[in-house]
Amino acid sequence: MTVVRRLLPDDAEEYRSLRLEALQRHPEAFGSSHAEESTRPLSSFADRIAGGYIAGGFVDGRLDATAGLLVPTQAKSRHKGMLWGVYVRGNRRGSGLADAVMTALLAHAAEHVEQIHLSVAATNGRAIGFYKRLGFEAFGTEPRALKVDGTYVDEILMVKFMGS
Numbered sequence: 304m305t306v307v308r309r310l311l312p313d314d315a316e317e318y319r320s321l322r323l324e325a326l327q328r329h330p331e332a333f334g335s336s337h338a339e340e341s342t343r344p345l346s347s348f349a350d351r352i353a354g355g356y357i358a359g360g361f362v363d364g365r366l367d368a369t370a371g372l373l374v375p376t377q378a379k380s381r382h383k384g385m386l387w388g389v390y391v392r393g394n395r396r397g398s399g400l401a402d403a404v405m406t407a408l409l410a411h412a413a414e415h416v417e418q419i420h421l422s423v424a425a426t427n428g429r430a431i432g433f434y435k436r437l438g439f440e441a442f443g444t445e446p447r448a449l450k451v452d453g454t455y456v457d458e459i460l461m462v463k464f465m466g467s
């Protein structure tokens with residue numbers, strides 16, 4: 304059975320485990336690194352859950368997917384949400400779980416922001432295709448956005464205006 308819901312601080316342990324798997328397996332896909340996050344205490348994952356919005360996709364009670372939305376507090380920027388931490392466990396890709404967590408996130412975003420921004424590695428064709436299908440459009444490229452083990456990664460910048 305699939306359940307999609309907002310993560311709660313009590314989900315911190317499962318969230319940490321999935322997040323560290325994501326950072327370890329796909330270092331080029333995330334701005335944060337496994338080395339940095341694996342040293343953080345469990346409480347920092349609970350704080351992150353409490354301090355923002357993370358949609359979680361559970362299959363048979365196990366957390367298998369996440370998508371986060373960060374809303375700036377500054378008055379001039381808070382109309383723009385930032386999508387981050389989009390991850391689906393390998394064996395659940397192509398199953399519709401990614402769509403399910405993004406549907407929940409987009410419903411939440413529609414209540415809080417006017418547009419959603421994201422950045423995605425230029426080499427990540429699967430994620431770019433996924434975001435385009437959800438209505439995100441590319442508007443630029445940030446050259447050398449990340450440096451992963453000495454290799455530069457360009458990122459495509461995308462935006463979705465709510466209601467489009």
Ligand SMILES: CC(C)(COP(=O)(O)OP(=O)(O)OC[C@H]1O[C@@H](n2cnc3c(N)ncnc32)[C@H](O)[C@@H]1OP(=O)(O)O)[C@@H](O)C(=O)NCCC(=O)NCCS
Pocket residue numbers: 329332333389390391392395396397398399400401402422423424427428429430432433436
């Ligand atoms: C990105 C991610 C969340 C998407 O979830 P998913 O379940 O794989 O997504 P879907 O299968 O629903 O959609 C992927 C789309 O890319 C297509 N695709 C699959 N492999 C592809 C490839 N190698 N190149 C381009 N497109 C590809 C699929 O056909 C599908 O397109 P369609 O909907 O038009 O058929 C998931 O792949 C993931 O967690 N990847 C690793 C982490 C990551 O890259 N996160 C994003 C960080 S910005």
